[in-house]
Amino acid sequence: MSNDPCPFCIIVKGEDSSARVLYRDQDVTAFFPLMPATRGHTLVIPNRHVAEHVDLTDAESRQLGSAVRRTAIGVRSAVSPDGINIIQSTGSAATQTIPHVHFHVVPRWSDDDVSLVWPDRAAEDPDAQDQTLALVRSVLPFGSSDVSPEDRRQHLSFIQAVVTRMSQASSSAKTWLLPIVTLTYGYAVTKQQWVVAVMGLIAVIIFGVLDANYLKQERAFRKLYDRVAVGSAIPAFSMNPALAGPAGAKVNYWPDWEDLRSWAVAPVYGPLLLGGIAIAVWAHCQ
Ligand SMILES: [Zn+2]
Numbered sequence: 570m571s572n573d574p575c576p577f578c579i580i581v582k583g584e585d586s587s588a589r590v591l592y593r594d595q596d597v598t599a600f601f602p603l604m605p606a607t608r609g610h611t612l613v614i615p616n617r618h619v620a621e622h623v624d625l626t627d628a629e630s631r632q633l634g635s636a637v638r639r640t641a642i643g644v645r646s647a648v649s650p651d652g653i654n655i656i657q658s659t660g661s662a663a664t665q666t667i668p669h670v671h672f673h674v675v676p677r678w679s680d681d682d683v684s685l686v687w688p689d690r691a692a693e694d695p696d697a698q699d700q701t702l703a704l705v706r707s708v709l710p711f712g713s714s715d716v717s718p719e720d721r722r723q724h725l726s727f728i729q730a731v732v733t734r735m736s737q738a739s740s741s742a743k744t745w746l747l748p749i750v751t752l753t754y755g756y757a758v759t760k761q762q763w764v765v766a767v768m769g770l771i772a773v774i775i776f777g778v779l780d781a782n783y784l785k786q787e788r789a790f791r792k793l794y795d796r797v798a799v800g801s802a803i804p805a806f807s808m809n810p811a812l813a814g815p816a817g818a819k820v821n822y823w824p825d826w827e828d829l830r831s832w833a834v835a836p837v838y839g840p841l842l843l844g845g846i847a848i849a850v851w852a853h854c855q
């Protein structure tokens with residue numbers, strides 16, 4: 570608190586004898602403002618001096634939210650309004666005047682003097698809205714406080730298991746391919762059968778695409794792992810790697826160029842492909 574005494578803190582301490590206090594417990598206080606906008610207009614505040622709503626703790630936020638709801642129920646039964654606005658404003662641009670978090674519970678009547686006007690057009694076009702959505706989603710602080718550390722560790726070990734399985738699948742693809750290539754290419758060379766070399770080539774392509782796809786999945790799950798590890802907004806135990814990608818990203822099973830040219834794919838399948846073509850051409854010309 571600064572030198573300027575906060576008027577709301579004075580009410581919390583019970584030092585403002587003119588304040589019309591509706592309710593006070595150890596966490597929150599509810600009172601009528603100096604100039605009620607409508608009959609029954611009430612402010613609900615945390616007893617601790619916190620300037621901005623975002624700086625409340627989770628516990629304070631829950632206490633305040635519950636007090637706001639209970640206040641609205643009381644006010645509604647007492648003055649029977651046509652509707653109720655619950656208003657929280659943070660920052661002067663949003664019309665906050667007292668730097669102590671408060672919720673306005675404002676009973677409304679169709680002919681009252683309050684005016685709240687929403688614009689009649691969207692602030693952003695649909696594409697910009699998608700980008701904004703992705704941006705906000707990427708920095709949401711969910712997960713850090715809502716997921717227990719044990720659950721997060723468990724989640725990470727599930728993802729780690731998938732990553733391990735994908736890299737095992739990738740190496741077993743190579744293990745399966747090797748005898749097929751040796752057999753087909755060897756046969757093609759000794760018997761000068763170009764068709765058999767082409768069969769070997771087809772196997773190389775199929776296994777190469779399969780392997781690159783394992784790699785793509787592994788990469789996606791590693792990304793998911795990183796996002797969960799830093800406590801990003803990934804639902805607990807979600808195994809959907811698309812959540813770690815850009816919003817609206819399509820999931821398909823075709824490897825990307827990035828996967829095909831990676832060290833685990835290109836240097837292995839590339840020479841096998843070129844060798845197979847060379848053998849097929851050579852056998853064909855015999
Ligand atoms: Zn205060």
Ligand SMILES: [Zn+2]
Pocket residue numbers: 658664665666667671673
């Ligand atoms: Zn206010």
